[in-house]
Amino acid sequence: MTDTTAPLAAPAPAPPVRTRLETLALYVCLFVLLAVIIFPIYWLVLNSLKFQRDFFTNPPVYFPPELTLGHWGEAMGNPLNQRYMLNTAVVAVISTFTATAAGTLCAYVLARIRMRWRLNGILLFAILICRLFPPVSLAIPYYLLMRQFGLLDTQAALVIAYTGLALPFVTWMMLTFFQDLPKEVERAAMVDGCTVVQRFLWVVLPMSVPAMAVSATFVFIAVWNELLYAITLTTLNAKTIPVAIASFVGDNALAWGPMSALSVASFVPVLLLALAAQRYLIRGLTFGAVKG
Amino acid sequence: MANYLRLDRITKSFGSFTAVSDATVDIAPGEFTTLVGPSGCGKTTLLNIVAALERPSSGAVMIDGKDVTQLSARERGIAMVFQSYALYPHLTIRQNLGFPLRVQKVAKPERERRVREVAELVEIGHLLDRKPRELSGGQRQRVAIGRAIIRPSTVCLLDEPLSNLDAALRVRVRAELKLLFGRMGTTTLFVTHDQSEAMTMSDRIVVMRDGKVQQQGKPLELYQKPANAFVASFIGSPQMNLMEARVDSEGGRALLRAGSLTLPLDDGQAARLGSRRAVTLGIRPEAITINRVPGGASLAARIELVEHLGNSAIVHYRGPAGDQIVGMELLDASIGAGWSGEAWLDPASVHLFDTETTLAL
Amino acid sequence: MLGRLLRDDRKVGLLFLIPGVAALLFTYVVPLLYSLGLSLADWDIRRPGSQWAFAGLDNYLEVLTSDAFWEAGGRSLVYTLVALPVQLVLGTLVALLLTDERINGKLSALTRVLLLIPLMLPPVVLGILWRLLLNVNYGPTNHLLGLVGIEPLTWVSAPDTAMMAVIMVEVISNTCVVAMILIGGILSLPVEPLRAAEVDGAGPLRILFEIKLPQLASYYLIIILIRLMDLLKTFDFIYALTGGGPGEATLVLNLYIYRVGQRFLDYPLASAASWIFLIILLPLSIWLLLRAVSSSREYLND
Ligand SMILES: Nc1ncnc2c1ncn2[C@@H]1O[C@H](COP(=O)(O)OP(=O)(O)O)[C@@H](O)[C@H]1O
Ligand SMILES: [Mg+2]
Numbered sequence: 043m044t045d046t047t048a049p050l051a052a053p054a055p056a057p058p059v060r061t062r063l064e065t066l067a068l069y070v071c072l073f074v075l076l077a078v079i080i081f082p083i084y085w086l087v088l089n090s091l092k093f094q095r096d097f098f099t100n101p102p103v104y105f106p107p108e109l110t111l112g113h114w115g116e117a118m119g120n121p122l123n124q125r126y127m128l129n130t131a132v133v134a135v136i137s138t139f140t141a142t143a144a145g146t147l148c149a150y151v152l153a154r155i156r157m158r159w160r161l162n163g164i165l166l167f168a169i170l171i172c173r174l175f176p177p178v179s180l181a182i183p184y185y186l187l188m189r190q191f192g193l194l195d196t197q198a199a200l201v202i203a204y205t206g207l208a209l210p211f212v213t214w215m216m217l218t219f220f221q222d223l224p225k226e227v228e229r230a231a232m233v234d235g236c237t238v239v240q241r242f243l244w245v246v247l248p249m250s251v252p253a254m255a256v257s258a259t260f261v262f263i264a265v266w267n268e269l270l271y272a273i274t275l276t277t278l279n280a281k282t283i284p285v286a287i288a289s290f291v292g293d294n295a296l297a298w299g300p301m302s303a304l305s306v307a308s309f310v311p312v313l314l315l316a317l318a319a320q321r322y323l324i325r326g327l328t329f330g331a332v333k334g
Numbered sequence: 335m336a337n338y339l340r341l342d343r344i345t346k347s348f349g350s351f352t353a354v355s356d357a358t359v360d361i362a363p364g365e366f367t368t369l370v371g372p373s374g375c376g377k378t379t380l381l382n383i384v385a386a387l388e389r390p391s392s393g394a395v396m397i398d399g400k401d402v403t404q405l406s407a408r409e410r411g412i413a414m415v416f417q418s419y420a421l422y423p424h425l426t427i428r429q430n431l432g433f434p435l436r437v438q439k440v441a442k443p444e445r446e447r448r449v450r451e452v453a454e455l456v457e458i459g460h461l462l463d464r465k466p467r468e469l470s471g472g473q474r475q476r477v478a479i480g481r482a483i484i485r486p487s488t489v490c491l492l493d494e495p496l497s498n499l500d501a502a503l504r505v506r507v508r509a510e511l512k513l514l515f516g517r518m519g520t521t522t523l524f525v526t527h528d529q530s531e532a533m534t535m536s537d538r539i540v541v542m543r544d545g546k547v548q549q550q551g552k553p554l555e556l557y558q559k560p561a562n563a564f565v566a567s568f569i570g571s572p573q574m575n576l577m578e579a580r581v582d583s584e585g586g587r588a589l590l591r592a593g594s595l596t597l598p599l600d601d602g603q604a605a606r607l608g609s610r611r612a613v614t615l616g617i618r619p620e621a622i623t624i625n626r627v628p629g630g631a632s633l634a635a636r637i638e639l640v641e642h643l644g645n646s647a648i649v650h651y652r653g654p655a656g657d658q659i660v661g662m663e664l665l666d667a668s669i670g671a672g673w674s675g676e677a678w679l680d681p682a683s684v685h686l687f688d689t690e691t692t693l694a695l
Numbered sequence: 696m697l698g699r700l701l702r703d704d705r706k707v708g709l710l711f712l713i714p715g716v717a718a719l720l721f722t723y724v725v726p727l728l729y730s731l732g733l734s735l736a737d738w739d740i741r742r743p744g745s746q747w748a749f750a751g752l753d754n755y756l757e758v759l760t761s762d763a764f765w766e767a768g769g770r771s772l773v774y775t776l777v778a779l780p781v782q783l784v785l786g787t788l789v790a791l792l793l794t795d796e797r798i799n800g801k802l803s804a805l806t807r808v809l810l811l812i813p814l815m816l817p818p819v820v821l822g823i824l825w826r827l828l829l830n831v832n833y834g835p836t837n838h839l840l841g842l843v844g845i846e847p848l849t850w851v852s853a854p855d856t857a858m859m860a861v862i863m864v865e866v867i868s869n870t871c872v873v874a875m876i877l878i879g880g881i882l883s884l885p886v887e888p889l890r891a892a893e894v895d896g897a898g899p900l901r902i903l904f905e906i907k908l909p910q911l912a913s914y915y916l917i918i919i920l921i922r923l924m925d926l927l928k929t930f931d932f933i934y935a936l937t938g939g940g941p942g943e944a945t946l947v948l949n950l951y952i953y954r955v956g957q958r959f960l961d962y963p964l965a966s967a968a969s970w971i972f973l974i975i976l977l978p979l980s981i982w983l984l985l986r987a988v989s990s991s992r993e994y995l996n997d
Pocket of ligand 2: 374377378494
């Protein structure tokens with residue numbers, strides 16, 4: 043087309059040099075970002091597969107000619123680590139269940155039943171306040187109380203602490219969910235003759251399964267990764283994987299291989315769960331404040 | 335007439351806002367009653383009070399002579415169709431229909447039988463194994479109605495069940511619903527904001543505005559004898575012309591002057607005016623025509639706009655004083671915008687309302 | 696009897712609340728009261744048979760007059776106030792980068808998924824991992840920086856650089872949170888105003904600052920609330936990365952309280968310190984709460 047009087051209709055000219063430079067700069071930034079994300083993980087995985095002789099070299103070995111599964115064998119074959127793994131799983135599953143169940147019930151009442159004495163407002167306020175406490179301020183009384191009740195170094199102690207830790211989160215997430223759920227369906231159930239309990243079990247619960255699964259996923263990940271309460275409340279029997287990983291730090295650092303292997307092993311379940319819940323991630327990250 | 339459902343001086347406040355105020359409504363057994371009024375006037379609130387989904391701030395709900403104000407929805411034996419249909423999203427249509435029976439612990443074979451029967455009745459037999467989200471709006475609406483009629487109920491409540499359908503479907507379903515409920519003989523309270531639905535479907539109509547009941551009666555009663563200016567303008571389409579008129583007299587006869595219109599009154603009308611110097615004058619569009627009315631009044635007017643409906647036309651006139659008035663013609667191809675001449679009306683057909691209270695005189 | 700109870704909404708409501716309220720009672724109210732009592736007591740767990748004795752505000756006075764507490768508080772403040780703005784800015788840049796139309800859509804979608812990695816990494820593993828990466832002698836960071844001509848840094852092994860290193864690790868891992876939330880926000884922005892601005896001849900910077908970012912204000916508010924809360928609670932990864940050291944260089948308040956309690960076993964003192972921490976946090980907490988509650992007024996039923 044040679045019609046220069048109609049610039050709007052003219053074909054797009056080849057992008058000027060400036061635009062191409064900008065695009066190039068963007069890709070450089072993207073590359074840097076990818077490197078910062080991927081390299082550390084690569085390094086961790088690599089460390090779990092390197093031979094011992096490749097650890098303490100300068101410059102470091104980025105692409106070792108040979109790899110070994112020896113550290114994995116050592117880390118995963120260790121019966122203590124197996125036990126810690128099992129502890130972590132048991133504690134995470136039970137406390138995820140209790141926190142999700144109790145939190146969902148609470149949230150339902152807060153969202154749907156107007157209690158006496160402005161209980162709804164008071165409870166919500168209390169729950170939000172609880173979310174703000176730094177866990178450190180609770181760790182010491184937990185330790186002393188559990189000691190008094192003979193619960194130190196038991197899975198029960200961790201389950202109690204983690205239920206408390208996760209309850210405000212679950213309640214808040216489920217509250218935002220119930221609020222978005224149209225009331226009319228429950229009203230229909232009321233007209234159809236359901237009592238509150240039937241309404242909750244037959245109508246509300248089946249509709250809430252996805253939301254509960256999302257909050258449960260977040261709780262599970264948080265509990266699986268938790269260190270402070272675990273290190274305070276357990277010594278051996280109920281020890282969890284984060285504590286085991288952290289304790290490598292103490293005995294100054296020759297066991298980098300097994301430490302890396304254990305770290306990777308503890309990260310894999312979390313990553314899989316996070317990938318599964320990806321679609322709802324933003325909602326979880328912002329406690330339901332953003333619908334994502 | 336036996337009162338089957340009686341709402342006795344119901345008032346409902348949300349905080350300082352009064353959604354329903356002092357509403358008294360009587361419904362005879364088997365009657366199809368429509369609650370009509372503009373959006374936000376408290377229709378849903380009143381319906382929820384009947385269904386025990388809300389507690390009234392004061393007043394009583396009586397069914398069949400018994401005070402049921404303190405009873406729950408299940409104890410009142412109410413059935414209800416919701417505006418959004420409120421189907422259970424996680425259940426199939428079969429389970430949705432059977433849900434009220436399951437709650438009442440009806441045995442499975444009996445449940446199956448009733449579900450199939452009702453599904454045939456509302457013509458959704460082929461959809462029973464789908465989930466609600468796989469259905470169109472019209473189909474969902476049928477499921478909602480099926481769920482409401484599957485068990486015996488004292489009163490069936492319908493909250494704007496047609497408002498989510500497209501226009502053509504709405505007119506068809508309107509007739510079907512009327513037939514269905516007529517056949518079942520259930521006492522029905524139907525809510526709509528659309529006066530034409532109310533007029534076409536109801537045995538009786540209750541008109542509400544701002545939480546207050548304005549008038550109740552048979553459709554034609556409301557049309558012919560509106561109790562106040564609001565009912566007059568709300569019922570009937572196109573809307574009644576309402577204008578402020580001065581009372582005057584000429585040669586001993588009472589006259590109304592409103593803009594370009596001068597209207598002689600007969601003795602009965604004049605007597606109803608009393609000592610008022612001003613009234614609100616209401617004229618239905620169908621009372622205004624370009625054809626000469628013997629013994630009628632006329633005004634000089636120009637046609638500004640003609641809206642053709644096919645079988646009739648809505649005519650917008652403008653008088654020399656700049657006032658607008660709407661008339662209606664059965665099909666007459668000769669009229670068109672720009673025509674000037676005389677528009678005629680029969681003085682006996684006008685409605686008179688008190689300007690202050692808006693009540694009919 | 697039971698039937699009647701199950702038909703009364705409020706009674707069932709109370710029933711439903713029992714597990715949650717009991718959990719709150721046992722995991723917050725009782726421990727906090729216990730800790731309050733402890734903070735007012737004179738008690739040494741190491742002396743056998745030692746009983747609680749009322750000590751008035753002695754522990755509080757001791758905390759408030761100790762340099763260690765204020766230094767730890769100062770470190771928490773520095774840590775929070777540096778990390779928060781830096782990750783806000785970086786997170787914004789990353790979000791803009793990954794929503795830029797000039798970048799291949801598949802590539803940026805993939806990167807968005809990869810953002811999950813630093814985000815979900817267990818904090819302990821994060822700490823351990825950076826311990827390896829930042830190792831002065833054998834870690835790759837110094838070596839790689841050396842390749843572009845930067846002198847080796849001491850990172851977490853020297854007191855004067857440790858806090859910077861800790862903040863850097865925190866920023867790297869949580870920039871991803873900020874970016875992910877903002878990406879969600881940017882993608883949900885309506886396109887018409889952006890197109891309209893382009894048609895009106897606005898430059899890219901003007902579009903960014905006058906159209907995109909203002910619409911994201913509510914997202915920034917949420918991010919700031921959440922990050923602030925979490926930064927003030929940080930314990931796990933610093934514990935694994937530096938343990939508060941070297942010396943006390945990265946001993947933020949949370950680690951300080953933990954150290955006083957679990958290492959030196961001075962529980963009354965640690966309790967007093969954590970109550971002072973709570974009381975200092977209170978105005979901030981209440982402000983956060985009011986924001987959260989006012990944004991969710993409709994969530995309540997009364
Ligand atoms: N739970 C409630 N709290 C406060 N106001 C309400 C509530 N329910 C309804 N209202 C108000 O009451 C008025 C009537 O509502 P509604 O009965 O739904 O009107 P309609 O169904 O006639 O459109 C509206 O102004 C509405 O805002
Ligand atoms: Mg309504």
